[in-house]
Structures are given as structure tokens and as C-alpha cells.
Amino acid sequence: MAVRDADEVREALRAGRPERLIGTRECAWLDAKGQPYQLDQPRPAAELAKDVAALANMSGGVIVVGLRTRKAGSSEVIDEVRPVPAGLIDRDRYRKLVRERVFPFVRDFSTWWIAVSDERGLLVIDVPAQAPKDKPFIVSGSDGTQAAVDASSAAVPLRDDDGTHWLSGQELHRLLTGGWNVSGPPAPRVVIAPSPATPAVAVGEGDPLWAEEFREACGSAGGGAALGVPDGPVTAAGPGVMQQLSGGSRGPAAIFAVPDSKPVILAGDAWRFFLKQSRDASPADYPALAGLPVADESSSRRRVIRLSGGGWGPGELIQDQPGDTWRWRPVPAVDSTPALQADRWSQLGQPGTEPDLVIRVDAFLPWRGASGWRIERRGRERLQAALPGAALSRSMMTLARSRGIGPAQPDWEILTERDGGRQSERTAQYRCVLPADDGSPAVTAEARLVLPNGYQYQSVQASAALRIRLGAVEAADPRVSIAELLDSFAAEWETAMLDIPLALVEDPAAVPLGGPPVAELYVRAGEKYVDGRPEYKELPQVMDLSPLGKATGSQLRQGGISVVAPLEASSDERRGLVRQAVARMTANQWGFVEVDDDLGL
Numbered sequence: 303m304a305v306r307d308a309d310e311v312r313e314a315l316r317a318g319r320p321e322r323l324i325g326t327r328e329c330a331w332l333d334a335k336g337q338p339y340q341l342d343q344p345r346p347a348a349e350l351a352k353d354v355a356a357l358a359n360m361s362g363g364v365i366v367v368g369l370r371t372r373k374a375g376s377s378e379v380i381d382e383v384r385p386v387p388a389g390l391i392d393r394d395r396y397r398k399l400v401r402e403r404v405f406p407f408v409r410d411f412s413t414w415w416i417a418v419s420d421e422r423g424l425l426v427i428d429v430p431a432q433a434p435k436d437k438p439f440i441v442s443g444s445d446g447t448q449a450a451v452d453a454s455s456a457a458v459p460l461r462d463d464d465g466t467h468w469l470s471g472q473e474l475h476r477l478l479t480g481g482w483n484v485s486g487p488p489a490p491r492v493v494i495a496p497s498p499a500t501p502a503v504a505v506g507e508g509d510p511l512w513a514e515e516f517r518e519a520c521g522s523a524g525g526g527a528a529l530g531v532p533d534g535p536v537t538a539a540g541p542g543v544m545q546q547l548s549g550g551s552r553g554p555a556a557i558f559a560v561p562d563s564k565p566v567i568l569a570g571d572a573w574r575f576f577l578k579q580s581r582d583a584s585p586a587d588y589p590a591l592a593g594l595p596v597a598d599e600s601s602s603r604r605r606v607i608r609l610s611g612g613g614w615g616p617g618e619l620i621q622d623q624p625g626d627t628w629r630w631r632p633v634p635a636v637d638s639t640p641a642l643q644a645d646r647w648s649q650l651g652q653p654g655t656e657p658d659l660v661i662r663v664d665a666f667l668p669w670r671g672a673s674g675w676r677i678e679r680r681g682r683e684r685l686q687a688a689l690p691g692a693a694l695s696r697s698m699m700t701l702a703r704s705r706g707i708g709p710a711q712p713d714w715e716i717l718t719e720r721d722g723g724r725q726s727e728r729t730a731q732y733r734c735v736l737p738a739d740d741g742s743p744a745v746t747a748e749a750r751l752v753l754p755n756g757y758q759y760q761s762v763q764a765s766a767a768l769r770i771r772l773g774a775v776e777a778a779d780p781r782v783s784i785a786e787l788l789d790s791f792a793a794e795w796e797t798a799m800l801d802i803p804l805a806l807v808e809d810p811a812a813v814p815l816g817g818p819p820v821a822e823l824y825v826r827a828g829e830k831y832v833d834g835r836p837e838y839k840e841l842p843q844v845m846d847l848s849p850l851g852k853a854t855g856s857q858l859r860q861g862g863i864s865v866v867a868p869l870e871a872s873s874d875e876r877r878g879l880v881r882q883a884v885a886r887m888t889a890n891q892w893g894f895v896e897v898d899d900d901l902g903l
Contacts, residue, residue, distance in 0.1 A: 307331065311364045315416055315426050320369070320383045328371060328378040330461050331363035336370050338390045338425065341399060348441070350396065351403035354429055355439040356459040358408050362431035363461065367391075368416075368424035385422035391415065394554070396427065397533070405440050407503075407534055408432065419674055505557070508535025509543050512559050516545060519557055519565040529555040529569060541611040542594050558595045560611060566595035572607065572619060575628035591817075592630060593617060608633075614817050615866060631868040632818035634875065636883045640862055640891055655743055657769035658828040659782055659844040661790045665798035667762040667810070667869070668817035673754045676727040681805040689714040689732060689749060692801040694766045697793035698747040701768065701786060702736050705775045707744050712736060717748070728753040730805050738774035745770050749797065751805050761817075764802035766794035772844055781846045784884070784901055787825065791880045792873070795821050799869050811870040818866045823883055826860035847894075849901060855893025863887040 305311050305323060308331040314322035328334055333353060340346040357363040368386045371378040393413045400411060410430045417423040432439070438458045505520045506513030516536065520529055530548035537544060542560030549555055553570030568576055576592065593612025600606055605621040609630075616633040689695060690711065699711055714734045717723025723731040731750040738744040746769040754760050768790055772780040782790075799819065803810040827839035841847065841858045863883045867876065885901055888894040 305332075308361075308363050311366075312428065315364075315366070315414075315424070318416060320366070320416060320424055323366070323369060323380050324383070326380050327374070328380070330360055331357070333357070333363065333365040333461075334369035334371050334378070334380050335365060335367040336384060338367050338386055339396070341392075341395050347399055348403070350399060350427075351441045352459045354400050354408060354411065354427065355404045355441045356461040357429040358404070358411075358432045358439040359437055359459065360461045362429050364429070365427035366424055367427070383418075383424070385418040385424055388415070388417070388421055388423055391423075391425050393425070396425075401533065403442050405442065406436050408439065409436070409534075410537060417671060419671060503532040503535050505532055505545070505547075506536060507532070508537065508545070512536060512543055512565070515559065515565050516557050519567055520547075523555075523567050523569070524550070524552065526550060528552045529567070540594055544594070560594050560596055563596045566598050566607065568595055568607070568619075572605070572621070572628060575630075576619060595619075617818070630815060631870075632866050634865070634867040634871065634879055636879060636886055637864040637866065638886050638890055639864065640887075655771065656828055656830040657746070658772040658839060659770045660767060660824075660826050660828070661770070661782075661787065661794065662765060662767035662824045663791060663794035663798050664822040664824065665764045665766075665795070665802075666820045666822070667764065667799075667803060667813075668760070668815055668819070669762055669813045670816045672762050672806075675753055675806055677730050677751065677753070677805050678727075681807075682730060684808070685730065685749070685751075685802065685805040686714060686732065688801045688804050689734070689797075692749075692797045693793035694747050694749065694768070694797035694801070695734065697790050698734065698736060698745050698768060701770065701782070701790070702745045704786075705744075705780050707736060707738060707775065709736065714747075714749075738771070739776075740774070742774050743769075743771060744774040749802050751802050753806075762803065762806065764798040766797040766802065768794070770844075779846070781844055783846050784849055787845065788877070788880050788884060788901075791823050791884070792877045795823075795865075795876050795880065796873070811868075819869055821865045821867065822862060823865065823880065823887070824860070824862040827858075841892075847888075847892075850888055850892075850894040851896045853893045854895055855891065858892055861887045861891045863891075 304326040305314060311323065311326075311332055314320065323332075323334075326332060339350045341350065353365055357365070368384055369380050370382040370384045372381045373379075393415065396413050397411070400408060408429060409432060412428045414426045414428065415423050416426065440458055506516035509516075513536075520526075523529055528550045529552060530550040533546040533548055535545065539558070540560075542558060542563075544556055544558045547555045547557070549569075553573070555567055555569035555573055557565050557567050559565040576595075591612050592614055593609035593616070595607050596610045597608040598606075599608060603623060605619075607619040609617045609619065614632065615635065618631050618633060619628055620631060621628050690713075695711060695714075702708070712734055714732050716725065717731040717733045719725070723733075725731065729750070729752050731748070733749070734747045735743045736745045736747075748765075748767040748769065750763075750765045752763045752765075754762060770782065798821065800810055807813055825841075825845075827841045827844050829836055829838045838859055841860075847853070863886060865879050865883050867879055871879075881901060882899055885897055885899045888897055888901070
């Protein structure tokens with residue numbers, strides 16, 4: 303269905319769904335371009351300035367580079383998403399050309415990039431609606447014709463349906479006469495040689511509350527020689543404000559500030575990396591993703607910049623040593639919201655072999671560009687080679703041997719569709735079954751990987767699970783202890799984050815993230831169907847919960863909770879987060895309100 307206004311265009315593009323624009327007619331708020339502007343040539347450069355000013359003079363709109371149109375009567379209709387090479391796009395040049403050629407300053411003008419693959423994508427040129435007092439926007443270097451490129455001339459373009467209308471001499475005369483009669487004739491022209499040391503916009507200009515602190519921060523960082531001059535005034539950014547600078551000896555830079563914090567400067571490679579983390583958004587939306595810098599906690603060797611206020615949650619920009627690549631990592635956190643609605647792929651077994659207890663971790667990995675990936679033979683070979691030595695396998699064997707089940711670890715096998723599995727270029731599923739003495743499954747380990755498809759799965763999902771049949775165990779009390787639950791969660795988390803993704807990549811921790819990785823910890827008691835009716839176990843039947851004290855809740859069948867943490871978290875860090883998460887889960891979902899973070903262990 304075609305989009306209906308500029309806001310819907312922005313929404314579709316920010317969601318990474320440019321195909322939603324197919325069928326939309328070019329109009330006063332949407333301009334589709336099949337190829338990038340050739341900014342090295344005078345006419346295309348003038349056309350960019352004209353297109354931006356024309357939108358600014360009306361109600362704003364969006365220019366999208368990478369869309370093909372077809373003729374439909376007298377209109378152009380978008381009929382194909384045709385990404386353009388990333389190497390042909392220099393967003394900084396677009397921004398600077400518009401700033402130089404369009405007057406006055408187009409407030410909140412931005413360009414952003416939608417990556418379709420590593421090499422191709424779409425350029426979005428976003429022109430928000432402008433204040434009436436700022437209009438008209440004038441294009442220098444044009445006299446109102448497509449061919450004219452003359453720095454001494456100027457003209458006023460207006461977006462007119464799917465084209466551009468230049469104000470005629472008579473229309474300009476009427477507008478100028480109106481202003482002349484109100485404010486008087488212009489002052490005599492005096493030509494003064496411009497001073498490069500005096501920027502058109504000052505540091506801190508645009509926000510009096512922050513102006514002094516911005517100037518102090520800029521001066522402490524080396525001033526204009528180090529950071530350059532402002533590209534524009536201070537603008538709102540999420541919970542705070544920001545001002546971009548052209549760059550000096552330290553490279554391009556920006557000053558950020560949020561309430562109750564001092565201004566923070568990102569410059570050079572740190573600023574460029576920050577932009578890459580937010581490359582699917584306009585500058586005003588950078589904080590909506592990664593957040594705003596709120597503190598620089600760098601030392602002489604290691605650089606750490608704390609971020610806050612973004613949709614990704616609290617995070618950090620980290621450079622371990624000078625010259626190393628920057629990386630973004632989330633600040634580890636436990637989300638107390640119950641995570642009980644995950645895809646329950648390990649729900650039931652064959653009749654008579656249903657598990658009494660399922661312990662599972664689902665890892666959600668928001669990797670950039672993963673929707674275009676596929677699982678290949680080499681990846682499957684890496685995964686099958688890693689699974690026997692994975693923490694999940696060790697946890698399975700520990701649980702089994704502590705209950706008197708002592709055979710050697712069986713092989714991991716591909717799970718066929720007949721046995722409830724699913725294999726494709728988007729899905730891989732394997733299992734390892736440890737049998738009891740009677741040959742029935744006692745402990746089963748499962749591993750699954752699912753690639754995003756844009757609707758049900760938005761991230762790469764890697765899942766590790768243990769299915770335990772206590773009825774197959776001849777022990778006095780085969781129930782799983784709280785300590786064993788913690789160990790199982792930690793092992794599954796490590797396997798889901800670092801081993802199962804080997805089916806896609808050789809080094810999961812090195813893949814650029816488009817958000818925080820999340821691990822959902824889930825445990826439930828068994829269920830089965832008898833004569834078509836479901837029968838449910840309670841967790842106290844299959845787990846020893848006595849160290850937690852007395853439960854005040856009535857729901858003791860399942861529990862789930864989410865944890866945010868970097869893929870490269872250490873084993874001790876994961877175990878600490880698992881303990882904290884289980885403590886909250888038992889208190890908030892099961893009613894063990896007197897439990898501490900030590901879980902009585």
C-alpha cells in the first residue's frame with residue numbers, strides 16, 4: 303500500500319522498509335531519484351540545492367536516492383527499490399553544499415543512509431517543515447533555469463506536485479515590494495572581505511542555556527584549530543542538544559550535552575564511529591538509537607565514553623588501546639519484565655518422552671544486514687565442530703552424571719523435520735540425546751539458529767535448551783537444584799551467544815551490532831496431553847526450591863526474564879547476571895519475596 307504523507311515515508315525508511323514506497327506517486331513531499339547527484343558537476347550540484355530549497359519553501363519532504371520510477375499518465379510512480387553503491391555517496395558533501403548554496407540555513411536538514419548490503423543502499427535527504435518566518439529559501443548560483451550556474455545570481459524554487467516551480471520576476475517583485483514597504487529599502491551594498499576566522503555560526507549559538515559551557519568545552523579541547531567551526535547552530539537531540547563542527551586537527555567533531563551532565567566532545571574516529579552506529583537515522587535521531595554521550599571516562603590508554611538516553615539503552619563507546627577500532631557495548635542490565643512469550647520451539651516431546659523440565663536461553667543478536675544472510679555448508683560444519691565442546695554439552699553431561707547416568711557424550715545430530723526440526727538456508731537445528739538405561743531420552747540438549755525475516759524475527763535468534771526427563775532417573779531426589787539452574791542458564795547463554803552463531807560468522811563478537819544483544823532466560827515445568835487434555839507439572843515437583851523460602855505467588859509453572867549484555871562478556875560477568883536475573887524472577891514471578899541476590903546458596 304502506498305504511503306500517504308512524508309511522515310509515513312520517514313517511518314518506512316527508518317524501519318528499513320523502503321519497499322513500502324513502491325506504488326507511491328512522486329508529489330509535493332516525495333522526490334525519488336534513480337542515481338546519486340553528481341556533485342562534482344555544476345548542474346547536478348545546483349539541482350540538489352534547488353530540490354532541497356523547493357521542499358523547504360513548501361511543507362518539507364523527503365528525497366530518496368535509490369528508487370526507480372515509471373510513467374503513469376502525467377505522474378511518476380515508484381516501482382522498484384534500486385540501491386546505489388555506497389562508494390558514490392559522501393553525505394558530508396551533500397550537507398555542506400546545501401549549507402553553502404541555500405539561504406537561510408535549512409533547520410534540521412539531514413541526510414541518512416539505509417544499508418541494504420555492505421556495498422549498496424539508499425540515501426535519504428530529509429527536509430523538515432520550516433518556520434514561515436524563515437521563508438523564502440533562496441538558491442544561490444541560479445537564475446531560475448535548470449542550466450544556470452552563476453554564483454552572482456539567486457532564485458526561489460517551490461515544490462509543485464512532482465516538479466519544481468521557480469518564482470517569476472513578477473512574483474519576486476511582489477514579495478520584495480511587500481518587504482520593502484514594511485521595512486524600507488535595503489542598505490547600500492558594502493563589500494567587505496570575509497574573515498575566515500569568523501564563522502557564520504558561533505560555538506554554542508542556538509541555545510543560550512548551553513552556550514557558555516559549549517564554548518568552555520570547545521576551548522578546553524583545543525578550540526577551532528582542533529575542532530573547526532560549527533556547521534550550524536545547536537539543535538535538539540533526544541534528551542539533550544548537539545552541535546556539529548567542521549573539524550580541525552582532531553577531525554570532524556560534535557559537542558553534546560544533556561541535563562545534569564557536562565558537555566562531551568566526540569572527535570575524529572570516535573565521532574565517525576558514533577555516526578556509523580546510527581547510520582540508519584538522521585542526525586536529529588542519532589540519540590534515538592545509541593543515545594547521547596554523557597561522560598568521557600577515558601584514561602591515558604583506554605578510552606570509554608558513556609552513552610545514555612537512546613532506544614538501545616545505556617551503552618559505551620570503547621577503544622581498548624590507541625589506534626584500535628572503536629566498539630559499542632551495552633551496559634549489562636536485567637529487565638524485570640517477564641519474558642514468557644518467546645517462540646516455544648522445545649515445547650513437547652513424543653508421547654511418553656515429554657520432558658519434566660525445560661531450561662532454555664534465547665539470544666537475540668541485532669546484527670546489521672543479517673536479513674540478507676544465509677546459512678551455508680561451511681557454517682554448518684563450524685557449528686557441528688563446536689557443539690561437542692560447547693558449554694551446553696558440558697552442562698548436559700554434568701546434570702546426567704550427577705544423577706547416575708554415565709555414558710559417553712553422544713554425537714550431535716541434525717534435527718530432521720520428522721523429529722520436529724526445521725532446516726533451511728535461514729534455519730539450523732541440532733540436538734544431542736543422552737539416553738537412560740532403558741534407552742529413552744534422559745537429558746536432551748538442543749541448539750537452533752534462525753535468521754531474521756523482517757516480521758516474526760527482527761534479529762538473529764540463537765537458542766540453546768536442555769530438556770530433562772526426571773522419570774528416566776533412578777535417584778532418590780532427581781529434582782534440579784537452584785545452583786544447577788544457574789549453571790545451566792550460564793552454559794546455555796554462552797553457547798547461544800558465541801557457539802551457535804558460528805553457523806553464520808567466524809567471530810560472533812566482532813560483528814557490528816545494530817542494538818543491544820539480549821538473552822531471554824526461560825524455565826518451565828513439563829506438560830503433556832492425556833486423552834486430548836493438557837496435564838501440567840509444577841516447578842516444585844521438578845526443582846528443589848527450598849533455599850528460596852516460602853512462595854507467596856500462585857504461579858509456579860514457568861518463569862522468564864531478559865538480560866542485556868555484550869557478546870564478549872566474561873564467564874564471571876554472565877554468571878553474576880544470571881544470579882541477579884534468577885533472583886528477580888523468583889521474587890517477582892513466583893513470589894519468593896524474601897530471597898536475596900545470593901538465592902540462599
